[in-house]
Amino acid sequence: MTDVSSHATALPRPPAPVPLAAPLGPISTMRVLRKNPIETWTRAHFELPIIIGPTILGTIAVINEPAAIRRVLLDNAANYNKDALQKRVLGEGLREGLLIVEGDEWRAQRRTLAPLFTPKNIASFAAATDEAAKELIARWLRLRQGRMFDIQPEMARVTLDVLGRTIFSDGLGRDPSEFTAALTRYFLTLGRLDPFDLLDFPDWVPRWTKLTSGAALNFFEDVVDAIIERRKRLLAQKGAAAPRDILTLLLEAEDPQTGAGLSDAEIRANIVTFIGAGHETTANALIWSLFLLSMSEEWRQRLAAEADAVLPGPIEHYAERLVETKAVIEEAMRLYPPVASMSRHALDCDTLAGRRIRKGALVMVSQWVLHRHKLLWDQPDVFDPRRFLPGAREKIDRFAYLPFGAGPRVCIGAAFALQEAAIILAHVMRSFTLEVPKGHEVKPVQHITLRPEGGLPMILRRRTRSHN
Template identity: 45%
Template sequence: MDVQPAPFIPPAPKPRTTPPSTLEMIRIVYRNPLELWGEHTYNEPWISANGVGGHLIVANDPALIRHVLVDNARNYKMATVRQKILRPILRDGLLTAEGEVWKRSRKAMAPVFTPRHIFGFAQPMLRRTQDFVTRYEDGGTSDIAHDMTLLTYDILAETLFSGEISGEPGSFANEIDRLFETMGRVDPLDLLRAPDWLPRLTRIRGRKTMAYFRKIVTDTVKMREAKFKRDPDAVPQDFLTLLLKAEGPDGLTRAEVEDNIITFIGAGHETTARALGWTLYCLAESPWERNRVEQEIDQVLAREPDPTKWLDAMPFTRAAFDEALRLYPPAPSINREPIEPEMWKDLHIPKHAAVLVMPWVVHRHRKLWDRPDAFLPERFHPGNREKIDRFQYLPFGAGPRVCIGASFAMQEAIIALAIMLSRFRFDTTAETKPWPVQKLTTQPQGGLPMQVTPR
């Protein structure tokens, strides 16, 4: 009789048992907010307390989360602290825009992310991945976290921009890391809600990198406009073209077009890159799960050449990816702020409170999950995933502002995993000691050095 091995427990900060001092809290929030939360946060339906920057509510109850993100979403705006971090980078991109600007942007992008368009991206995703993995043919050790950033950049450039992004992928990957290392962190002055006129050191450090990304956007738009003038019929009907067509008096401004381009070049590819890296790492540390995934991929690829069918045909592969998203949600915190005070059951939510819906905490909550710290893809196997409450699993958010690219990301991830794992095996080494750190995404500090071997 086979004995099931003990599940892998991936690295994560141990919940605090004592509250930090004010100075310590500011230091932790700047260095790694994932290390801030105490044991009670992972056990209570909500936390309501007065903090350094004002009243704080941590929402863990799925019904409360639904109330904030869906049922009464009109009473909640993007949190001030979150906007202070993201707006200097993304300005009026889809992640940070509000009101009419957000509505115009969402409407302009919706046609790109219909099922028909997403299925049309499958072949380019497949080609880019097949080209990318040739680098592993001789085996060796590689930083998979860095590699996945390059791969998802390649896929994004090919699918949404038809290969016409200005700039070089290698320098892009380095600069995106630098951007999140500087401007992607919470500045202590933002946490204290200090006046905007006080300079933020994090913003100052990130100005050169931000200028680099803005130049990529400007040059990319110029390239496409030149193509329009030369031969309008030869212009691809991709994300970039649709955004430019949406420009006008009743549509997007040029600044909004550029902000949305930088949103997708930066944040849009980064989330999938991190999720792929964590998935390969967790599978490498759970060889029994990896064997099951490899067998499934081999069987599906032998009978089904159409990559649009792979997501539904590979439930074990998808489950492994979903479980990695649970343990390491790319967007670990969703921040809202009530416009007007309200009551939810016996919880008072005051005006201007910081309301945190944190996938990092919700996905590891003791009352919502069995063995929450373990890597157990079986949670998402057919028959089990249907039992999971919609609002206890939030890798792509929920409500009106749910990630518009969720289906794109899922198809991209399964295609990438299928090609990589069908041809190569990824193993950890003595140097593979990642530590999850929250910047804009949940990143592996120290990278993911892994041994890659042809199968």
């Protein structure tokens, strides 16, 4: 446990729902699960290593003991599948992608895709990320000082821009705003828990929350198919210089064991997956970082100073030098984990934290609970990025802090996301100060990702420093 008590009085305590004294009844649970699942947790969840109980979703074991989490995600991972609810909520477009597939299909895809995210490839994406961040700064510099605006769409736009530049670096070949609109419509519907999903209705029963997503998904997939075809033709032309972006890497990817490449459907599903899994998650990590920084003058100054020192240097590996920036992002993902829970189905019985887990039980790791757990963190509800500075960071149990999950199904884009968030945050902190308007209440809600309800209005002010 990292000790932050010596500093505790000055540390900001950002907003969070107060844990319930006792579990809700079934109808209230259903209502709150649809509205905001993080409001269903009770005090006991934040205090005990494991809680097993009957719920409207069947028996659920919520585990907070790092050794038990390690068993589920790593040591005995073969006994735990991703659960059906999670898959249904994520929807059609992601179905054949890495996030959803299981068993041999997953193993083959993971082997094939892992080389896309090597440190060398990730470092090569820094320049495109830097360009997207600079475009954001240029856009904000044109805005009136002291202006209030919602930073949620701004962060969603910049993270989508980064994915666009790194996946299809030669553009979409059509109007990007039409593409973005279809994409937004599609992913908006993904975040909603449908009552039919909660009640475990069969897949063929239409979900009203998903009806609008079909057309958007078709349009979005057609665009991606056209891009794949165009790139294939380019790669087939001898001597043509095809960009070394994620699309080319996907088309060239081979399973190191079998030599098999990815099918067109797998390439398309993984492009949708990378955008779906990497867009809003990273945007929310940034939004919460900016929100928390608005509460701490000390950390605003520290990050601005770090950005002044590092950003003028060479781009290659500069994210590695943004040490304090990354500590803030990690602390933001502790307090407001973009992925706030993960669940698995036990294929066979097991023992976790000394308790028997029945075959078929749902096992849940809630990052929201785990990252604020009383047994694992000192002053869990306060913002203190020092926990993640070198020297302290190494003392955090690998299975007590899981913004990107762990084990074989750990987020494949974790290093990409952290580099991206650090570059964008450093650019913003170097040029601006952002504050939340007085009287505005920030409320975290879990709609697939954890986001501030209704967006996050902030007042933008240019930092007094000559901009270069």
